[in-house]
Every structure is written in structure tokens, then in C-alpha cells.
Amino acid sequence: MDKILxxxxxxxxxxxxxxxxVGDYAGLGGRGMTSAIVAKEVxxxxxxxxxxxxxxxxxxxxxxxxxxxxxxxxxGCKSPLTGGIKEANSGGQPAQMLGRLGYAALVLEGRPKxxxxxTIRISADGVEIKTATALKMKGNYDTVENxxxxxxxxxxxxxxxxxxxxxxxxxxVAFTDMEQRPARHAARGGVGAVMGAKGVKAIVIDDTGAxxxxxxxxxxxxxxxxxxVDGLKKHPVTxxxxxxxxxxxxxxxxxxAGAYPTYNFKTGRFDGASAISGETQAETxxxxxxxxxxxxxxxxxxxxxxxxxxxxGHYLTKQPEYETVWSHGGxxxxxxxxxxxxxDRLDDDYGVDTIEMGATIGVAMEAGLLEFGDAEGAINLxxxxxxxxxxxxxxxxxxxxxGKAFGIERVPVVKNQAMPxxxxxxxxxxxxxxxxxxxxxxxxxxxAVTANLLGVGGNVDPLTPEGQVxxxxxLQYATAAIDATGMCLFVAFAVLDQxxxxxxxxxxxxxxxxxxxxxxxxxxxGKKITxxxxxxxxxxxxxxxxDRLPDYFRKEALAPHxxxxxxxxxxxxxxxxxx
Amino acid sequence: MKIDVFLYATLSKYxxxxxxxxxxVVNLPEGACVRDIIEELGVPEKSVKxxxxxxSHARMETSLFENDRVGLFPPVGGG
Numbered sequence: 001m002d003k004i005l006x007x008x009x010x011x012x013x014x015x016x017x018x019x020x021x022v023g024d025y026a027g028l029g030g031r032g033m034t035s036a037i038v039a040k041e042v043x044x045x046x047x048x049x050x051x052x053x054x055x056x057x058x059x060x061x062x063x064x065x066x067x068x069x070x071x072x073x074x075x076g077c078k079s080p081l082t083g084g085i086k087e088a089n090s091g092g093q094p095a096q097m098l099g100r101l102g103y104a105a106l107v108l109e110g111r112p113k114x115x116x117x118x119t120i121r122i123s124a125d126g127v128e129i130k131t132a133t134a135l136k137m138k139g140n141y142d143t144v145e146n147x148x149x150x151x152x153x154x155x156x157x158x159x160x161x162x163x164x165x166x167x168x169x170x171x172x173v174a175f176t177d178m179e180q181r182p183a184r185h186a187a188r189g190g191v192g193a194v195m196g197a198k199g200v201k202a203i204v205i206d207d208t209g210a211x212x213x214x215x216x217x218x219x220x221x222x223x224x225x226x227x228x229v230d231g232l233k234k235h236p237v238t239x240x241x242x243x244x245x246x247x248x249x250x251x252x253x254x255x256x257a258g259a260y261p262t263y264n265f266k267t268g269r270f271d272g273a274s275a276i277s278g279e280t281q282a283e284t285x286x287x288x289x290x291x292x293x294x295x296x297x298x299x300x301x302x303x304x305x306x307x308x309x310x311x312x313g314h315y316l317t318k319q320p321e322y323e324t325v326w327s328h329g330g331x332x333x334x335x336x337x338x339x340x341x342x343x344d345r346l347d348d349d350y351g352v353d354t355i356e357m358g359a360t361i362g363v364a365m366e367a368g369l370l371e372f373g374d375a376e377g378a379i380n381l382x383x384x385x386x387x388x389x390x391x392x393x394x395x396x397x398x399x400x401x402x403g404k405a406f407g408i409e410r411v412p413v414v415k416n417q418a419m420p421x422x423x424x425x426x427x428x429x430x431x432x433x434x435x436x437x438x439x440x441x442x443x444x445x446x447x448a449v450t451a452n453l454l455g456v457g458g459n460v461d462p463l464t465p466e467g468q469v470x471x472x473x474x475l476q477y478a479t480a481a482i483d484a485t486g487m488c489l490f491v492a493f494a495v496l497d498q499x500x501x502x503x504x505x506x507x508x509x510x511x512x513x514x515x516x517x518x519x520x521x522x523x524x525x526g527k528k529i530t531x532x533x534x535x536x537x538x539x540x541x542x543x544x545x546x547d548r549l550p551d552y553f554r555k556e557a558l559a560p561h562x563x564x565x566x567x568x569x570x571x572x573x574x575x576x577x578x579x
Numbered sequence: 580m581k582i583d584v585f586l587y588a589t590l591s592k593y594x595x596x597x598x599x600x601x602x603x604v605v606n607l608p609e610g611a612c613v614r615d616i617i618e619e620l621g622v623p624e625k626s627v628k629x630x631x632x633x634x635s636h637a638r639m640e641t642s643l644f645e646n647d648r649v650g651l652f653p654p655v656g657g658g
Contacts, residue, residue: 235654236628236653236654237654237655237656238656240589240653240654241588241653241654241655241656241657242656242657244588244589245588245655246657247657247658248657249587249588249655249656249657250655250656250657250658252585252587252588252601252650252652253587253629253652253655256585256587256631256634256650256652257631257634258634259634268634269634274600274601277587278588278657279587279588279591279601304657321657322657322658323658426634443658444658447658449658450656453629454629454654454655454656455628455629455636455654456654456656459636461636463635489658490656490658493656560633560634561634561635
């Protein structure tokens with residue numbers, strides 16, 4: 001992984017590509033790579049869809065190795081949703097293939113002269129760029145089917161659906177899984193719109209002839225990888241809970257804790273939670289002949305995903321994740337797993353962020369466009385997005401735009417990005433992360449739900465402000481570092497609880513790259529990435545008033561705990577005071 | 580006193596036959612604590628990681644009151 005592929009979509013005539021040595025960016029991976037390139041090369045005040053903007057796709061430090069869990073791809077840019085820096089990452093096969101082909105990053109640059117769409121094929125033979133007129137306004141599923149017919153069943157694909165082509169700011173970049181389905185997404189912040197603005201419909205990766213990357217110290221790497229896998233299998237969350245029930249096991253936990261945002265963040269418990277819980281979901285999947293345990297990429301040993309079949313036993317979508325089941329489910333008062341799975345499928349096909357879309361429909365319900373609980377109405381609204389009607393374009397621009405268009409105050413966003421599935425009043429640590437993350441409201445950026453609700457990595461009372469700033473800060477730095485390795489963030493459940501598993505992860509990086517990093521170096525890496533991102537955002541015009549939750553979280557008490565968000569503004573301003 | 584008990588994920592198997600909504604009502608004497616619930620239902624103590632009483636974290640020795648809602652979980656995570 002010693003080269004960077006740059007494709008300029010802007011020149012007269014045809015797009016051009018060049019491969020260059022990794023140079024100044026050596027030693028970076030994943031979010032570390034994407035944020036470094038964006039911070040250095042993208043003017044913070046540029047238009048995210050304009051000629052100076054860039055889209056960066058990078059495997060992590062361990063992408064393309066035999067290391068377990070190392071299949072995440074980071075997608076970075078200036079976000080058209082937040083206006084700040086963005087890194088959204090995804091599972092699927094492409095990261096490993098890019099890594100094996102030797103690419104540390106792929107950078108799309110420039111502005112196309114017209115609306116010609118292109119596909120890019122990357123293989124051991126080099127780069128081929130072709131027009132893709134036949135794929136215009138096709139969904140991700142049709143697109144990948146076409147690419148499969150043309151390039152065979154061994155390739156992986158990175159693509160956008162109709163939403164990305166329309167440059168809607170809730171649009172995603174899709175990544176194919178082991179079955180060549182575009183079911184994994186770098187979903188947040190409108191990264192699909194930036195790919196659409198570059199005129200790139202799909203990137204096909206063919207790693208035929210490429211071999212696994214070899215470690216500097218193969219024996220040590222093998223031993224570290226084994227210890228790491230043992231640690232993941234031994235920890236009850238990564239070894240039992242996630243494989244058996246998937247991420248949606250959280251529905252009952254968060255609901256029981258009174259922190260489950262219901263009816264557009266009006267209350268903290270949903271009567272229909274049991275019907276859409278991970279337990280019910282797993283039972284339904286098994287009864288229909290789907291798969292309740294399934295990995296999104298080769299080398300995953302947690303396998304939190306699954307395969308959802310419709311009532312007739314046919315594949316519809318991957319097992320919808322907790323965040324999706326919440327956003328389209330409880331947040332909208334919908335208690336029907338089949339409707340939620342259909343919404344998941346439509347979102348994946350059009351290429352829109354399931355969290356943003358569910359939150360947006362919740363806002364539309366609040367505005368009276370449809371009733372809470374109206375599953376058919378919700379499906380029809382998402383179809384409007386795919387069709388690109390004026391209403392669909394408003395909805396596909398996310399919760400903040402929709403709230404403005406319909407004059408609604410209760411819009412759960414930070415930096416214009418919709419909040420995920422934990423009410424910040426009843427999980428105050430995650431509220432600190434929502435408020436201060438460089439990404440906008442993002443649970444993964446510093447998942448304080450661990451110590452607030454799950455008893456992982458310590459215990460911090462979720463209902464009071466004490467200890468939340470420190471908890472969120474430490475998690476935000478640790479997460480930035482994990483996102484740079486290309487490892488799935490779910491390794492954190494085991495890494496936070498088991499020092500020997502944390503050490504095994506560091507040993508993997510060290511033995512692979514010939515380094516001698518310590519735990520402190522990992523924190524330092526996370527701080528470095530966070531600082532680059534904060535500096536970019538400051539230069540883009542953000543200040544401390546952007547690190548706030550919407551007012552109503554301080555004013556409206558959330559049942560059943562009747563609690564408001566109590567971490568003070570002054571305390572929020574100290575989250576990154578050590579940078 | 581009557582306590583509403585919810586057993587989730589792998590703990591659901593300890594619910595009495597015929598239970599719905601992953602819950603049951605347990606009758607306990609005044610002064611009982613969470614540990615009395617799991618003894619009553621035969622849930623191994625080491626399989627319980629998270630205890631919520633009326634949505635707040637609690638412990639095995641936390642005292643119960645009439646109509647409390649108790650939710651018990653094995654170790655779980657997601658996101």
C-alpha cells in the first residue's frame with residue numbers, strides 16, 4: 001500500500017488518472033488518510049460539490065492483510081450536509097481488494113465539464129475509465145447487477161444510487177459485501193453527492209492476481225492476530241451477543257433505559273419496541289430461512305449482520321441494523337419489521353443514509369405530512385426520493401432542510417446531521433459526542449453508550465452531566481485511531497474491557513508495519529486526527545456555537561426520566577481543550 | 580408485592596412457559612431485592628450483566644417496591 005491513485009474528472013476530453021507514491025501521507029490509513037488529504041488539499045471554504053472539492057477513499061492500515069476485522073473503507077470529503085470535514089466508513093469487500101492492489105488511497109478530483117457518468121475499473125493491470133450512460137439513474141442493486149454481468153462475480157463495487165446522482169445531501173456511497181450486494185454503506189454526511197458531483201457512478205475493483213499484503217514480521221503478526229481473534233471470541237458482546245442478535249439487540253436495552261427516541265425524540269420509550277427488537281428480528285429471520293449471523297466482509301469474526309428474507313422467503317436486504325430499525329421504526333412510531341426492511345432496501349438502493357432518512361420522515365410526521373405509525377406512507381415518501389420529485393429532493397436533503405421547509409422546531413440535528421438512536425437527555429455522554437464531534441451528530445464518533453448504558457469500559461451514570469466530557473473525549477480519540485486502522489469499531493467492546501486484546505491489536509499494527517507503537521501512541525494518533533479535523537472545521541467557519549445540541553433538548557424534559565440535557569456549554573467547550 | 584420482570588436476549592429462556600412480550604409478573608415479599616427475582620425464576624446470577632429498575636441502573640442487592648419494572652440483560656452491545 002505505497003501508492004495513491006488520483007483521478008481527475010475535470011479535464012477537457014476524458015478523465016485522466018495517475019498513480020503516485022504515497023509520499024507525505026506514508027503511515028496513514030483509513031480516517032487518518034482521508035482526513036489528512038482533505039485537510040491538506042481541500043480548501044475549507046470551497047463548495048463541497050465544486051471543482052476544488054475531492055472525494056478520498058482509503059483502506060485502513062491493515063486493509064488487505066489477513067488481519068481479522070480489517071475490512072473498513074473510509075470515505076472522506078468536505079461534507080455537503082454539514083459543511084465540515086467528513087469521514088464515513090463502511091464494511092464490505094472493497095477495502096481488502098484496494099489494499100491488496102497496493103492502493104493506500106483513491107482520490108477523485110476536479111469537476112466534470114458535463115453530466116457524463118463514468119465507471120472506473122481498478123485492477124492489477126491498471127485503471128480503465130469508461131462512460132456509463134446505461135447506468136444513469138439506476139439504483140445500486142441494478143447498477144451492481146450490470147457491473148457483475150460485465151466484469152464477473154469476483155469483483156467488488158463502490159457505487160452511488162439515484163440520490164448520489166441527484167447530489168442529494170443525505171446520499172451514500174455503497175460498498176458490496178461478500179455476496180456482491182450493495183448493502184454496506186459509507187452513509188453519513190452526503191458523501192454520495194460528492195461522488196455524484198465528480199460524475200462517477202461506480203468503481204469496480206478486481207484484485208485478480210494480487211496477493212495478501214505481507215507483514216514485516218509474519219510470525220509475530222500471526223500470533224497477534226490469533227490473540228486478537230481469541231479476545232473477540234471470548235468477550236460476551238463480540239463473541240455471543242452481536243453474532244446471535246446483531247446490533248438490534250440494543251432496541252430492548254435502550255428502550256428499557258428510557259433512552260429510545262420515540263415519535264421524533266418526544267419520549268424515551270416505545271410501546272412497539274418488542275415487535276422490532278433484535279430478539280424478534282433474529283427469530284423472524286431464522287423462521288424464514290434467512291441468516292441471523294453473517295459477516296459483511298471476509299475476515300470478520302464478529303458477524304453482527306444477517307440476511308433478511310421477505311414473507312415469501314426471498315432475499316430483500318441485509319438484516320437492518322439497530323440504527324435503521326430505530327430511525328424508520330420507533331422514531332416514526334412504526335412497529336413492523338417488514339416495513340422497516342423494505343425501507344432499508346429502498347434506502348440502500350437509492351443510496352440514502354438510513355439514519356438521516358428515518359429522522360427526516362420523523363420530522364415530516366411532526367410536520368403533519370403523514371401520521372406517526374404510517375408505514376405505507378413512510379415507504380411512499382422514500383420512493384419520492386428515488387424518483388427525485390420536488391418533495392423527494394427536500395426529504396433527500398435530510399432532517400435539517402426538511403425541518404426548515406416545513407417550519408418545524410423539533411429537528412434532532414447537530415451541524416445539520418441527524419442524531420442516531422440514543423436520546424442525548426437520557427444518555428448524556430452521547431449527547432456530548434453529538435454536540436462536539438467533528439462529524440455532526442454521530443454515535444460512532446465517541447460511543448459513550450458503552451459506559452452510560454452497557455457497562456462496558458466502566459460505568460458512568462447516563463442521567464447526570466458528571467464525567468460525560470471526559471468519557472466522550474477519550475472515546476473520540478480512541479475512535480479516530482481505530483478508524484485509521486481500518487478495523488470495525490465493534491472491536492472496541494472487547495478492546496475496552498480486555499487489556500490483552502487491546503495489546504494484541506497494537507501488536508498487529510506493529511508487527512505488520514515494523515513499528516513500536518504503545519497505547520499512548522494510539523491515543524496520540526487519535527488526537528492528531530481530531531485536531532486536523534477540528535482545524536479544518538474552524539477554517540470552514542465553525543465555532544463553539546456549532547458544538548451545541550438544539551435548544552429544545554435543554555427545555556423539554558424526556559419521559560420516563562423527565563430529564564433534560566444538562567452538560568453545560570462551558571463544559572462542552574472543554575472537550576477538546578487539550579488539543 | 581408484584582414486580583414486572585423483563586428478561587431479554589438469552590435470558591428469555593428463563594421466563595415461565597406462555598409468557599408474552601418477554602415479561603412476567605413475579606410476586607415477592609416486601610423487602611425483596613433483585614437477587615430474589617432471579618432465584619425465583621432460576622436465572623444464573625453470572626449470566627446477568629445489566630439490571631434496570633424503572634429505567635435506571637441497579638444491582639442485585641437493590642431493594643424492590645410494588646409495581647417496579649425490572650429489565651435484565653446478558654452482556655450486549657451494538658450501535
